[in-house]
Amino acid sequence: xxxxxxxxxxxxxxxxxxxxxxxxxxxxxxxxxxxxxxxxxxxxxxxxxxxxxxxxxxxxxxxxxxxxxxxxxxxxxxxxxxxxxxxxxxxxxxxxxxxxxxxxxxxxxxxxxxxxxxxxxxxxxxxxxxxxxxxxxxxxxxxxxxxxxxxxxxxxxxxxxxxxxxxxxxxxxxxxxxxxxxxxxxxxxxxxxxxxxxxxxxxxxxxxxxxxxxxxxxxxxxxxxxxxxxxxxxxxxxxxxxxxxxxxxxxxxxxxxxxxxxxxxxxxxxxxxxxxxxxxxxxxxxxxxxxxxxxxxxxxxxxxxxxxxxxxxxxxxxxxxxxxxxxxxxxxxxxxxxxxxxxxxxxxxxxxxxxxxxxxxxxxxxxxxxxxxxxxxxxxxxxxxxxxxxxxxxxxxxxxxxxxxxxxxxxxxxxxxxxxxxxxxxxxxxxxxxxxxxxxxxxxxxxxxxxx
Amino acid sequence: xxxxxxxxxxxxxxxxxxxxxxxxxxxxxxxxxxxxxxxxxxxxxxxxxxxxxxxxxxxxxxxxxxxxxxxxxxxxxxxxxxxxxxxxxxxxxxxxxxxxxxxxxxxxxxxxxxxxxxxxxxxxxxxxxxxxxxxxxxxxxxxxxxxxxxxxxxxxxxxxxxxxxxxxxxxxxxxxxxxxxxxxxxxxxxxxxxxxxxxxxxxxxxxxxxxxxxxxxxxxxxxxxxxxxxxxxxxxxxxxxxxxxxxxxxxxxxxxxxxxxxxxxxxxxxxxxxxxxxxxxxxxxxxxxxxxxxxxxxxxxx
Numbered sequence: 001x002x003x004x005x006x007x008x009x010x011x012x013x014x015x016x017x018x019x020x021x022x023x024x025x026x027x028x029x030x031x032x033x034x035x036x037x038x039x040x041x042x043x044x045x046x047x048x049x050x051x052x053x054x055x056x057x058x059x060x061x062x063x064x065x066x067x068x069x070x071x072x073x074x075x076x077x078x079x080x081x082x083x084x085x086x087x088x089x090x091x092x093x094x095x096x097x098x099x100x101x102x103x104x105x106x107x108x109x110x111x112x113x114x115x116x117x118x119x120x121x122x123x124x125x126x127x128x129x130x131x132x133x134x135x136x137x138x139x140x141x142x143x144x145x146x147x148x149x150x151x152x153x154x155x156x157x158x159x160x161x162x163x164x165x166x167x168x169x170x171x172x173x174x175x176x177x178x179x180x181x182x183x184x185x186x187x188x189x190x191x192x193x194x195x196x197x198x199x200x201x202x203x204x205x206x207x208x209x210x211x212x213x214x215x216x217x218x219x220x221x222x223x224x225x226x227x228x229x230x231x232x233x234x235x236x237x238x239x240x241x242x243x244x245x246x247x248x249x250x251x252x253x254x255x256x257x258x259x260x261x262x263x264x265x266x267x268x269x270x271x272x273x274x275x276x277x278x279x280x281x282x283x284x285x286x287x288x289x290x291x292x293x294x295x296x297x298x299x300x301x302x303x304x305x306x307x308x309x310x311x312x313x314x315x316x317x318x319x320x321x322x323x324x325x326x327x328x329x330x331x332x333x334x335x336x337x338x339x340x341x342x343x344x345x346x347x348x349x350x351x352x353x354x355x356x357x358x359x360x361x362x363x364x365x366x367x368x369x370x371x372x373x374x375x376x377x378x379x380x381x382x383x384x385x386x387x388x389x390x391x392x393x394x395x396x397x398x399x400x401x402x403x404x405x406x407x408x409x410x411x412x413x414x415x416x417x418x419x420x421x422x423x424x425x426x427x428x429x430x431x432x433x434x435x436x437x438x439x440x441x442x443x444x445x446x447x448x449x450x451x452x
Numbered sequence: 453x454x455x456x457x458x459x460x461x462x463x464x465x466x467x468x469x470x471x472x473x474x475x476x477x478x479x480x481x482x483x484x485x486x487x488x489x490x491x492x493x494x495x496x497x498x499x500x501x502x503x504x505x506x507x508x509x510x511x512x513x514x515x516x517x518x519x520x521x522x523x524x525x526x527x528x529x530x531x532x533x534x535x536x537x538x539x540x541x542x543x544x545x546x547x548x549x550x551x552x553x554x555x556x557x558x559x560x561x562x563x564x565x566x567x568x569x570x571x572x573x574x575x576x577x578x579x580x581x582x583x584x585x586x587x588x589x590x591x592x593x594x595x596x597x598x599x600x601x602x603x604x605x606x607x608x609x610x611x612x613x614x615x616x617x618x619x620x621x622x623x624x625x626x627x628x629x630x631x632x633x634x635x636x637x638x639x640x641x642x643x644x645x646x647x648x649x650x651x652x653x654x655x656x657x658x659x660x661x662x663x664x665x666x667x668x669x670x671x672x673x674x675x676x677x678x679x680x681x682x683x684x685x686x687x688x689x690x691x692x693x694x695x696x697x698x699x700x701x702x703x704x705x706x707x708x709x710x711x712x713x714x715x716x717x718x719x720x721x722x723x724x725x726x727x728x729x730x731x732x733x734x735x736x737x738x739x740x741x742x743x744x745x746x747x748x749x750x751x752x753x754x
Binding site: 248249252258259260261262264375376377378379380383384386387388389390391393411414426427 | 505544545546547548642691692694695696697743744745746747748749
């Protein structure tokens with residue numbers, strides 16, 4: 001295995017300890033909001049407003065079979081479908097569910113070994129139907145990244161290309177960003193389950209090299225090491241530098257291969273990356289033969305001594321979650337969904353938490369970082385720290401002056417929005433916001449020119 | 453900016469140590485004039501008046517450190533005015549000016565008031581040391597006038613401690629290195645420009661001194677004497693005037709070093725460093741085209 005060089009970035013601080021704070025096993029949220037639109041398009045609604053639904057019922061699916069479908073996490077009624085702001089600030093159509101029963105919290109242990117005898121193609125279809133949304137923005141959803149060549153070709157123009165076999169399967173147990181430690185803490189306490197989950201993925205993807213990527217210096221218990229060794233899973237230590245956990249950087253570090261950007265398809269170089277929590281959710285979904293309803297979440301709340309970790313039903317609103325957990329957020333100054341570096345600031349507490357969100361941060365006034373409307377001072381710190389080798393000073397200026405074509409030529413779409421340039425900028429420029437602005441405007445221009 | 457000002461404090465102390473309170477007065481006048489000019493400019497263009505980012509203090513301080521302590525009071529005032537207005541604000545403030553602002557002010561003074569500036573007294577150390585006797589003029593001037601013989605006997609100790617005539621801030625090697633080490637430790641400065649600048653000057657001097665030791669001084673002399681070290685840490689890498697990419701920085705440092713030596717050895721001006729840096733500043737946008745390698749670039753398939 002080729003050893004990549006240590007990526008540019010800032011130290012990955014994993015000293016945050018999270019304390020589990022489970023929701024009650026029969027939590028009854030009043031309302032669940034399930035977005036229907038994602039990066040792969042709109043899902044087709046299968047229920048009518050006003051109809052009653054039962055726990056586990058399929059509510060919306062992708063006709064092309066690419067995007068993960070949406071299931072109802074509880075018994076209840078569909079109140080309606082309307083536009084709702086999702087965690088990224090986009091207004092998307094969403095199903096509003098009124099819950100009358102409790103949401104699924106704990107899975108009953110079912111038959112654990114049956115998947116070994118099932119063939120990978122059937123398992124991949126089950127994964128696709130499980131409705132698993134992931135935190136990282138991969139180019140194709142989970143099932144298509146795990147599918148072996150040989151599945152019937154999809155009839156989608158520009159669909160996923162699964163003709164290349166998966167040579168490396170990397171299970172990512174590295175924390176995505178400093179301060180959010182739910183991936184690392186997932187490794188302790190459930191060693192057999194993790195090893196079985198990784199083996200399941202190995203079986204589905206048909207790969208010969210299965211690697212668990214962990215942080216250098218992270219303690220791995222002996223039992224986990226033993227379980228992994230028994231199943232032939234290699235453990236690879238990665239330098240604790242953010243953004244090692246982001247897909248292009250991780251793939252380059254572990255395998256030496258570069259993903260062709262901006263398309264970003266790791267499968268084209270024979271690599272698939274799945275994060276450890278998704279692996280656990282896949283395993284549980286297949287083991288229990290049920291869709292994946294809940295997703296893990298870390299809560300960083302100003303004023304509490306610890307960070308908390310919980311599993312939430314998808315679609316619960318932040319305001320309701322905080323009520324259920326009895327957190328008082330009346331003096332909150334800022335709400336961030338998605339983490340300190342990769343997240344989005346919100347304008348309301350009534351925003352649904354979906355599986356793409358792994359961390360919510362509630363800041364009080366002294367914590368809030370104020371961006372300033374300064375011009376770039378050309379210090380070059382951002383160039384020094386950008387892990388993708390871009391020149392963020394130029395890109396931010398071009399986006400600011402709305403010279404989008406030049407920004408695209410300077411590889412704006414290679415930006416993975418890691419936030420390091422904003423972190424380091426002495427002039428406190430809103431770097432990531434400018435990059436996102438540039439990308440969205442170019443997207444809109446492309447759409448407009450296609451319509452003509 | 454605060455880190456840069458802190459890093460200059462050892463040089464300020466050395467200036468006071470060798471040149472007394474008049475040196476501090478020059479510095480204070482220069483800083484005050486720079487701040488006043490910036491405040492006036494902010495008022496004229498309608499910006500909220502304030503300290504902003506401390507860059508006016510830095511420009512004023514650096515300009516003062518590049519002057520002798522014998523200059524009349526109006527020299528730093530005029531110099532600061534030109535440095536802030538023509539060297540910085542007209543182009544849009546910190547980081548947006550193509551030429552190093554302190555050097556713009558200094559170059560204006562050096563060309564307009566050459567004789568007034570070139571008035572370098574011998575240093576009078578406050579305690580512990582005796583005044584350096586080997587040189588009457590600053591090292592590079594002595595080299596140009598008297599040849600290698602004039603400077604061959606100066607002990608390195610004098611250069612290192614700063615016991616030589618010269619400008620307020622550029623004489624004491626230890627003070628400058630302390631400041632430079634602080635900047636590198638704080639990572640506000642990367643090693644590329646200082647090291648490539650100093651190494652080029654040293655290699656050039658070494659090669660010429662081997663070729664003809666009677667005409668050319670050694671590399672170490674050129675590094676320790678004159679402005680080389682001060683410029684390598686505080687003048688050459690100024691934001692906006694130096695390239696931001698790795699390849700650009702190395703090329704810039706090498707270019708500054710080459711031009712410094714060429715002007716020092718074969719040019720008219722005694723101190724080649726300021727003009728070398730100003731010339732390289734004009735090339736910076738071109739050097740910025742030496743870009744870092746972007747991850748995931750797909751070669752175009754025809």
